[in-house]
Amino acid sequence: QALAEMGEAFKDESFQRFELTAENGFGFYGADFVLDNDMDVWFIEPQAGCGMDEDFQFRIDMHNSLFTGMIDVVEEIQESQERNDPIMELKNMGNWEVVYADGWQFEYPGYQRAKDKKGCELKKPSGEKAHKRRLRRV
Incomplete structure (x- = not known):
């Protein structure tokens, strides 16, 4: 799903900027993802530039x-x-x-997919009122 979201985000740039003469074409993009304790991948940000510093x-x-x-x-x-x-x-x-x-x-060794998951949570530092916020999956 995350790759589909990324394709959607860049469809105008990828498929309409140039007139492709070949049946197949591809683009090279970057993306930021977070992997949580449940091995779920959370799509954070698509990037048209991949930071290819050398x-x-x-x-x-x-x-x-x-x-x-x-x-x-x-x-x-x-x-x-x-x-x-x-x-x-x-x-x-x-x-x-x-x-x-x-x-x-x-299949990740030692990992089983399950519906009952901890999720990806953010917590405020100790000393502040306990606060949790669930990230929305895209």
Whole structure:
């Protein structure tokens, strides 16, 4: 759902700014998420710019790995579509992992999904009146 919200947030920029001549196109965006104690992901903020500063060698290496793997995934998907082959299971994923695909979800070792969850709560520092606020899921 969070990725769908992000797609919606950037649809004008992604799909109407340029006239695409290819059947497929992709964009590279960033997003802030929070993972709570229940392993639920909370979508915080979409970003059109990804903060790709390269002030340090470790960042240059990380970005190189990130982009190389991303291009490998996009290329494999395009080739599979051209042959009318199923897209999953991807063979060339670089450092990427599939976390959600058509209803399938990644299983975290030692974690069971449940309806009764603690949730993501914010508390005021001790000394102030106890206050809790539940974050709204988007």
